[in-house]
Amino acid sequence: MCVHELGLLRGVVATVEQAAASSGATRVEAVGLRVGTLSGAEPEALAGAWPIASAGTVTEGAELVIESVAAAVFCPVCDKAQPIDEFFALTCPVCGTPTANLVSGREFEVTYADMDIPRAHT
Ligand SMILES: [Zn+2]
Secondary structure, rough: OOOHHHHHHHHHHHHHHHHHHHHHOOOEEEEEEEEEEOOOOOOOHHHHHHHHHHHOOOOOOOOOOOOEEEOOEEEEOEEEEOOOOOOOOEEEOOOOOOOOOOOEEEEEEEEEEEEEEOOOOO
């Protein structure tokens, strides 16, 4: 089991718990997570640690839906973002210009939480 991923997920659980508490939700069906390929978090390890991180919280039993985000750098020569697939290869894959301007790949954020919000009877 990976302590690093577990720590990240505890933060995710805390975020969703706050959202659930403010909307009065008692159950969470699914949690969406955007994970960049350079974020240092492995989607497989996250999925494996999720039941442990969510146990005993409002997110217990919720499905963790991981959206992987490819890394990209902004190339000033091409004047656009170019995807990179090698870790730390901060070079435009099209024209070879070195660029440290990473525009995506480090994401680690909750995108949504699907919650059961009790509705008042009309
Ligand atoms: Zn380029």
